[in-house]
Amino acid sequence: xxxxxxxxxxxxxxxxxxxxxxxxxxxxxxxxxxxxxxxxxxxxxxxxxxxxxxxxxxxxxxxxxxxxxxxxxxxxxxxxxxxxxxxxxxxxxxxxxxxxxxxxxxxxxxxxxxxxxxxxxxxxxxxxxxxxxxxxxxxxxxxxxxxxxxxxxxxxxxxxxxxxxxxxxxxxxxxxxxxxxxxxxxxxxxxxxxxxxxxxxxxxxxxxxxxxxxxxxxxxxxxxxxxxxxxxxxxxxxxxxxxxxxxxxxxxxxxxxx
Amino acid sequence: xxxxxxxxxxxxxxxxxxxxxxxxxxxxxxxxxxxxxxxxxxxxxxxxxxxxxxxxxxxxxxxxxxxxxxxxxxxxxxxxxxxxxxxxxxxxxxxxxxxxxxxxxxxxxxxxxxxxxxxxxxxxxxxxxxxxxxxxxxxxxxxxxxxxxxxxxxxxxxxxxxxxxxxxxxxxxxxxxxxxxxxxxxxxxxxxxxxxxxxxxxxxxxxxxxxxxxxxxxxxxxxxxxxxxxxxxxxxxxxxxxxxxxxxxxxxxxxxxxxxxxxxxxxxxxxxxxxxxxxxxxxxxxxx
Numbered sequence: 001x002x003x004x005x006x007x008x009x010x011x012x013x014x015x016x017x018x019x020x021x022x023x024x025x026x027x028x029x030x031x032x033x034x035x036x037x038x039x040x041x042x043x044x045x046x047x048x049x050x051x052x053x054x055x056x057x058x059x060x061x062x063x064x065x066x067x068x069x070x071x072x073x074x075x076x077x078x079x080x081x082x083x084x085x086x087x088x089x090x091x092x093x094x095x096x097x098x099x100x101x102x103x104x105x106x107x108x109x110x111x112x113x114x115x116x117x118x119x120x121x122x123x124x125x126x127x128x129x130x131x132x133x134x135x136x137x138x139x140x141x142x143x144x145x146x147x148x149x150x151x152x153x154x155x156x157x158x159x160x161x162x163x164x165x166x167x168x169x170x171x172x173x174x175x176x177x178x179x180x181x182x183x184x185x186x187x188x189x190x191x192x193x194x195x196x197x198x199x200x201x202x203x204x205x206x207x208x209x210x211x212x213x214x215x216x217x218x219x220x221x222x223x224x225x226x227x228x229x230x231x232x233x234x235x236x237x238x239x240x241x242x243x244x245x246x247x248x249x250x251x252x253x254x255x256x257x258x
Numbered sequence: 259x260x261x262x263x264x265x266x267x268x269x270x271x272x273x274x275x276x277x278x279x280x281x282x283x284x285x286x287x288x289x290x291x292x293x294x295x296x297x298x299x300x301x302x303x304x305x306x307x308x309x310x311x312x313x314x315x316x317x318x319x320x321x322x323x324x325x326x327x328x329x330x331x332x333x334x335x336x337x338x339x340x341x342x343x344x345x346x347x348x349x350x351x352x353x354x355x356x357x358x359x360x361x362x363x364x365x366x367x368x369x370x371x372x373x374x375x376x377x378x379x380x381x382x383x384x385x386x387x388x389x390x391x392x393x394x395x396x397x398x399x400x401x402x403x404x405x406x407x408x409x410x411x412x413x414x415x416x417x418x419x420x421x422x423x424x425x426x427x428x429x430x431x432x433x434x435x436x437x438x439x440x441x442x443x444x445x446x447x448x449x450x451x452x453x454x455x456x457x458x459x460x461x462x463x464x465x466x467x468x469x470x471x472x473x474x475x476x477x478x479x480x481x482x483x484x485x486x487x488x489x490x491x492x493x494x495x496x497x498x499x500x501x502x503x504x505x506x507x508x509x510x511x512x513x514x515x516x517x518x519x520x521x522x523x524x525x526x527x528x529x530x531x532x533x534x535x536x537x538x539x540x541x542x543x544x545x546x
Contacts, residue, residue, distance in 0.1 A: 004539055004540070004542070004543045007539055008536055008539050008540065011532065011535060011536060011539070012491060012495065012536070013487070013490065013491065015528070015532040016489075016490030016491050016492075016493050016495075017490050018528070019490070019493050019498075019525070019528060019529075020472075020486075020489060020490050020493055022521070022524070022525055022528070023469070023472070023493055023498050023501060023525065025521065026501055026518065026521045026522060026525060027469065027473075027501070029515070029517060029518045029521060030501075030504075030518060033512065033513070033514070033515050033518055034507065034512050035504060035507045035512060035514075035518070036500065036503070036507070037507075038506075054463070057463075057466050057467060058462070058463055058466050059320060059466055059499065059500070059502075059503045059506075060317050060320070060321070061503075061506045062312075062313040062316065062317055062505065062506040062509050062510075063313050063314055063317030063318070065313060066309070066310045066313035066314050066317075069306070069309075069310065070298075070299070070310070073302060073306075095506065095509075095510055096510075097507050097510035097511065097512050098309060098509070098510035098511070099510070099511060100305045100306060100309045100417075101309075103305075104303070104305070104306060154511075189409075
């Protein structure tokens with residue numbers, strides 16, 4: 001019997017020694033491939049309770065996130081904006097690689113909650129209603145910025161951030177930058193680069209840069225030559241006083257493509 | 259070759275026995291969960307719908323796979339002793355490790371079938387929901403340009419099935435197989451199936467935490483030799499189950515590099531082999 005015990009201990013020690021470097025290497029590879037990035041800390045423990053935390057630790061992060069998202073949806077139906085924000089925070093902590101959660105959380109805050117705050121009949125002061133609206137805009141922006149930090153390898157949240165900056169903050173310079181960052185990704189839609197140019201055109205002091213960018217896009221070919229681009233280019237040529245010979249209408253026609 | 263035949267016969271009988279115990283009835287619960295969830299989430303946006311469906315379905319697959327692995331494996335040794343079938347088998351020229359290997363193969367076959375059936379059901383529901391959403395999208399874009407329609411369709415299909423789900427499902431199987439092997443090891447020295455189940459469930463939870471503990475022990479510059487030895491013992495005694503939790507991030511759209519998938523599969527294979535060797539070692543000296 002004794003030799004079996006010795007053999008079992010030896011097997012454990014040797015197996016463990018062989019396993020350790022493999023586990024370490026796998027953990028590093030997983031981190032590099034954006035796996036296992038969730039930080040399950042005390043703060044999260046307090047937000048989701050003991051049972052939820054145990055579930056998250058036991059490999060049920062995504063089902064738990066889904067259940068909390070459904071809870072957040074129920075909170076939306078009851079227009080409980082504060083509760084929704086808290087739940088979104090927890091869901092995005094549990095599933096930081098899910099673009100849907102970041103995107104929807106931001107949309108609910110910056111669009112739905114912000115409008116509700118502005119139209120809040122219980123708040124007689126317009127200044128305070130506007131203040132509350134701005135706070136929800138900021139919350140929406142914060143979700144997207146944190147989402148980008150967790151997903152720097154994907155373009156989608158840059159696009160959403162650009163839209164938010166354009167439509168809610170009316171910060172065209174920042175929106176242009178965000179569109180431009182999205183456009184750098186090879187799988188980003190073609191409109192990202194175009195929208196970056198449109199927003200830059202509205203950014204004071206950057207009209208010339210915007211014109212150059214949009215002109216370069218126009219030269220890329222038919223797929224970028226949309227009426228909105230052409231109209232804006234013509235308008236800018238007039239505003240910037242571009243010589244007639246350099247205007248797009250004087251440019252040679254592109255060869256016909258199939 | 260004779261031993262392969264022995265293992266095959268025991269494995270087949272184990273599978274038949276487990277199927278006769280109506281273990282596949284759990285699929286009804288899985289089906290209810292997936293289809294019920296799918297009906298409930300119909301009012302959400304399509305991105306949310308597909309995300310929820312994948313979250314709940316793959317999470318349920320992982321739970322059912324793990325439970326099935328623990329419960330099916332914990333039961334067979336005490337049951338064979340109670341029915342006295344083990345004595346009949348071992349009275350023949352059947353080495354004890356072949357008996358264990360046959361039993362483990364039977365449980366692994368059951369797990370493979372169960373996970374295949376669950377995957378089939380999940381993919382069918384996913385496909386059905388995708389078809390519904392696509393039909394709705396086509397209706398909404400009836401007056402739009404073909405380019406806009408193609409873009410919308412692409413967005414819908416990108417949110418549903420992606421090839422990364424397949425390695426995710428395979429990893430669920432590997433994790434269940436590891437748990438079966440670990441439970442088999444516990445059952446070789448346990449005195450009852452309740453003890454085996456409790457131990458396996460406890461190890462399941464510990465296994466999910468061991469990576470955090472290992473990281474803590476091995477962080478820093480001057481790590482003592484005994485810390486390394488302790489970490490090595492812990493990393494084997496308690497399997498690193500976090501290493502098999504790839505599905506959470508796969509659902510979120512993260513692509514699995516082939517190297518990472520193969521490394522995870524190799525780690526699973528190593529654990530299964532070591533736990534099985536330990537089980538065979540302990541079982542060879544057990545008084546029956």
